[in-house]
Amino acid sequence: MQNNTILSRLEQLREIMKIREMDAWVSLTSDPHLSEYIPGYWKTREYLSGFTGSAGVLVVTKDKAGVWTDSRYWEQAEKQLSGTLIKLFRQTKQSQTHWDWLLQELSKTQSIGIDGNTLSYADYITLKQKVDHKGIDLRLDEDIIQSVWHDRPALPNNPIYIHGSPFVSLTCQEKIVTLRKLMRDRKVDYHLISSLDDIAWITNLRGSDVDYNPVFLSHLLITSDEVILFIDTKKMDTQISHYLNSQEIKVLDYAHVNEAIAKLDYAKLLIDEHKVAYGTLVKKKHTTQLDVAMNPSTLLKSKKTPLELKHIKEAMLQDGIALCQFFCWLDKTIQDKKIISELDIDEELSNRRKKQDNFVSLSFNTIAGFNANSALPHYAATKDSYSLLKGNGVLLVDSGGQYLNGTTDITRVVAINQVTGAQKRDFTLVLKSHIAMANLIYPEGIPMPLLDVMARAPLWQEHLDFGHGTGHGVGYFLNVHEGPQVLSCYSNVSEKTKVYEGMVTSIEPGLYRPGKWGIRIENLAASVAHRPPNEDEYGKFLFFDVLTLCPIDRRLITAYALTETEKSWLNRYHDKVRNTLFKYLNSDERAWLEWATQVI
Numbered sequence: 069m070q071n072n073t074i075l076s077r078l079e080q081l082r083e084i085m086k087i088r089e090m091d092a093w094v095s096l097t098s099d100p101h102l103s104e105y106i107p108g109y110w111k112t113r114e115y116l117s118g119f120t121g122s123a124g125v126l127v128v129t130k131d132k133a134g135v136w137t138d139s140r141y142w143e144q145a146e147k148q149l150s151g152t153l154i155k156l157f158r159q160t161k162q163s164q165t166h167w168d169w170l171l172q173e174l175s176k177t178q179s180i181g182i183d184g185n186t187l188s189y190a191d192y193i194t195l196k197q198k199v200d201h202k203g204i205d206l207r208l209d210e211d212i213i214q215s216v217w218h219d220r221p222a223l224p225n226n227p228i229y230i231h232g233s234p235f236v237s238l239t240c241q242e243k244i245v246t247l248r249k250l251m252r253d254r255k256v257d258y259h260l261i262s263s264l265d266d267i268a269w270i271t272n273l274r275g276s277d278v279d280y281n282p283v284f285l286s287h288l289l290i291t292s293d294e295v296i297l298f299i300d301t302k303k304m305d306t307q308i309s310h311y312l313n314s315q316e317i318k319v320l321d322y323a324h325v326n327e328a329i330a331k332l333d334y335a336k337l338l339i340d341e342h343k344v345a346y347g348t349l350v351k352k353k354h355t356t357q358l359d360v361a362m363n364p365s366t367l368l369k370s371k372k373t374p375l376e377l378k379h380i381k382e383a384m385l386q387d388g389i390a391l392c393q394f395f396c397w398l399d400k401t402i403q404d405k406k407i408i409s410e411l412d413i414d415e416e417l418s419n420r421r422k423k424q425d426n427f428v429s430l431s432f433n434t435i436a437g438f439n440a441n442s443a444l445p446h447y448a449a450t451k452d453s454y455s456l457l458k459g460n461g462v463l464l465v466d467s468g469g470q471y472l473n474g475t476t477d478i479t480r481v482v483a484i485n486q487v488t489g490a491q492k493r494d495f496t497l498v499l500k501s502h503i504a505m506a507n508l509i510y511p512e513g514i515p516m517p518l519l520d521v522m523a524r525a526p527l528w529q530e531h532l533d534f535g536h537g538t539g540h541g542v543g544y545f546l547n548v549h550e551g552p553q554v555l556s557c558y559s560n561v562s563e564k565t566k567v568y569e570g571m572v573t574s575i576e577p578g579l580y581r582p583g584k585w586g587i588r589i590e591n592l593a594a595s596v597a598h599r600p601p602n603e604d605e606y607g608k609f610l611f612f613d614v615l616t617l618c619p620i621d622r623r624l625i626t627a628y629a630l631t632e633t634e635k636s637w638l639n640r641y642h643d644k645v646r647n648t649l650f651k652y653l654n655s656d657e658r659a660w661l662e663w664a665t666q667v668i
Contacts, residue, residue: 107223123141135155140446187346231272231472267288389424391480395619410436477542512609537554596613
């Protein structure tokens with residue numbers, strides 16, 4: 069069946085391309101801050117293609133169109149692109165990139181259009197070399213989507229607020245002093261920051277311009293004697309104005325960042341080339357030299373302080389209470405043979421979290437997938453497409469919350485009525501993978517991608533694997549996906565991906581049977597010193613201090629397949645969950661928790 073809405077939008081786009089003499093248009097999943105989650109205004113790929121996944125690229129030529137996305141979204145994209153005449157390109161490490169495909173399609177003197185505000189400076193440099201080599205014109209100054217998307221949402225303009233005592237360890241001024249010292253060490257005059265979580269961390273401010281992430285649209289320019297925040301002043305009230313003044317931060321309009329960069333002359337400007345858009349730098353003078361490196365604040369904020377870790381554990385307590393209340397309710401509801409849907413799961417769990425102290429919002433859109441839907445790593449039930457929890461099988465619930473004292477992210481898979489031996493086998497293998505990583509002791513400073521083999525080994529031994537990373541960094545009342553560390557063999561081994569004490573990382577191996585079921589078990593863990601450094605001849609070693617508090621479903625475990633070490637880890641974890649949460653629950657919930665955490 070044809071999707072006439074998308075076909076009409078592509079037809080309009082091609083008409084504009086023809087008028088502008090443009091041979092191809094590329095819509096990236098991006099914004100001027102190179103964010104993972106983006107405001108509605110910048111969701112041009114979604115508008116033009118109908119594909120709603122959080123990662124992907126749309127390429128449109130005069131007679132072809134394609135979407136490139138990774139394995140997390142292949143099934144979803146296949147469904148959503150049906151009837152659009154847009155081809156799905158399954159993106160892997162070995163596959164042809166969208167840029168290479170497009171350059172093959174075009175000839176010398178033809179042109180590619182991209183909104184330069186959505187293209188990172190690093191990608192611009194790489195792409196410019198490729199198109200110049202082939203004689204293709206790269207046009208980055210035209211946002212032709214405006215002529216197609218007539219009801220395009222406005223940029224968000226939500227109020228900002230102070231994230232202060234008792235939750236923060238360092239004042240904004242203290243953080244800026246540290247950054248200026250690092251700037252002097254690099255011999256740079258200016259430092260431009262466009263990544264929203266870095267700006268929120270530096271300023272100790274939070275907002276709600278991006279769904280699930282407590283950040284606000286802005287840029288920040290730090291000099292040796294001045295700090296300028298580029299922001300829509302409508303977001304600010306008198307308290308914020310006084311606060312920024314007290315922190316010696318000057319405010320200019322959000323749209324004026326280009327002019328500020330244009331005024332820099334014979335200067336050295338530090339940027340993270342992956343986190344600043346080409347469009348932000350388009351007016352930069354050639355006399356301004358760029359020093360490209362990871363934003364120093366990215367590493368600083370990833371190393372949680374002891375006070376921050378204390379608060380995160382308190383947030384995990386609140387989250388754990390909500391989770392146990394929810395899973396107790398779920399088991400009783402299933403036992404009572406009530407028919408509920410994936411949407412009910414989302415609503416009930418969200419309501420439980422909302423009642424907890426310091427709750428602000430969810431940290432991402434809840435994934436609640438039953439049976440075949442659980443095989444879609446980023447599945448999202450909607451009012452138009454959802455499943456009922458009828459019959460037997462497994463339910464995967466991936467969810468999280470934003471609290472003033474921390475950010476949470478957890479995945480559990482639970483039995484719904486009867487489960488099969490094959491489902492238990494898969495669950496047990498994933499549990500073994502999870503425990504292998506959670507039990508690991510490792511040297512500080514090792515690139516985290518090197519650790520991923522430990523999690524995958526139990527699956528590899530059975531010739532099994534999963535297509536996503538095993539873990540990601542998590543912010544402190546900030547983005548649920550945070551760098552620089554990343555626990556994935558698919559990521560680069562580099563200085564940027566080293567692990568340090570204080571980092572909070574998810575551990576979430578999985579196994580997916582398309583059309584049948586999916587398994588993923590996720591906890592968050594802090595990297596903590598294993599013993600005092602003076603006791604270690606070979607430097608500091610770290611271990612994972614598990615922060616998440618929620619039982620792992622014993623009904624899905626094949627106990628004889630676990631080693632004594634694995635059983636010991638699970639029993640110790642369940643003891644911790646029970647001992648921490650028990651007193652906060654009512655009698656029914658306590659009985660459920662005691663049952664759920666029995667020794668295996």
